[in-house]
Amino acid sequence: MSATTHAKGSNPLSIRARKGGIPLVCLTAYTTPVARLVDPHCDLVLVGDSVGMVLHGLPSTVGVTLDMMILHGQAVRRGIENALLVVDMPFGSYEESPAQAFRNASRIMAETGCAAVKLEGGVSMAETISFLVARGIPVMAHVGLTPQGVNAFGGYTVQGRGEDAGGVIADARAVAYAGAFSVVLEKVPETLARAITAEIDIPTIGIGASPACDGQILVVDDMLGLFTDFRPKFVKRYAELGHATTEAVVAYAEDVRQRRFPGPEHVFAEKLPGKKS
Structure with missing residues (x-):
């Protein structure tokens, strides 16, 4: 099933042209309603495999x-009008x-209508990035901590400290040279x-x-505070929706048990002849 092409607004070339300019605003989304909420305020929306x-x-x-990824990419695409839509390759x-x-990648683009894909890896993926770009598939790269390689890293640890910095620099250079339009x-x-930001041209x-x-x-659910027990150092919470949701559910449960909900305003009266219900 094919989707419509990417809507007007941001595209890989316009994102690349923002190098050194006003910072790019990017968030993840996995559903249509969230996509509609973030789209007017973001330059790029990522359907991350963090889903x-x-x-x-x-x-x-x-x-x-x-x-x-395709299922969630299709859902997010329905809510995107202006931001660049990127879908992770799992x-x-x-x-x-x-x-x-x-x-x-071609299947993802054809079935979701996204404008680009994202893949993890630096030097090891440079040939693949070049291959995709040469065939019309824009690529967003991802280096440093690459979550798909968590088993090889031994956990979600900081990458590039001390002598390991050279490897991350080499990865960033490689994906830029290979033709990626941006890199996480x-x-x-x-x-x-x-x-790295000062050195590479993407x-x-x-x-x-x-x-x-x-x-x-950021992962939108992290930024919104939907997880009450998950607080990565690099996440700033702009809301505490996890706590707010808990409070709302507790209030609802109490109203149901005390028969306060539904109230008269939430139920339907018997329909009388000649009157609309």
Whole structure:
């Protein structure tokens, strides 16, 4: 099933042109209602594979499937009018070969109507990025902490400290040279993110990186405080909707048990002849 093409507004070229300019505002979204809420205020909306943990209760992003990403990509696309829509390529859908990556990326774009895909990896994925870009698929790269590689990293640890900085720098250079239009820098030291941003010629999008990055991205559920027991250092909570939801559910449950809800205003009277119900 094909979707409509990306709507007017941001596109990969306009995002790339924002290098060094007004910071790019980016958020994740996984559903149509949330997409409609964030779209007017964002330059880029990402359907992240974090959907597996946020909405499906998976322990990591490794178990996310291509079909899951397409389903949520379609939902978000219905709520996007102006922001650039990017969909994550899930673990196992692109690492085998550039040809595999093209087959799956082209399917994602055709079935969701997104304008670009995102994949994780630096030097190791440079050939694949170049292959995709040459065939008309815009790519957003992702280096530093790459959540799909959490098992190899031994956890969600900061990447690029000390002697490891060189590897992250090499990754960022590689994806920029390969043709990615932007790159996410996740959970890297602030000074390293600042240096990479100054060096490469594509926008850097920080998450746990640096205010010097060309843009910032957060998981929308984290930013809204929907998880009461999850507080990463790099997340600023702009609301506490988890607590507000709990309070609302408690009030509802009490009203139901005390027969306060539904009240007279929530029920329908017997219809009388000649009167509308």
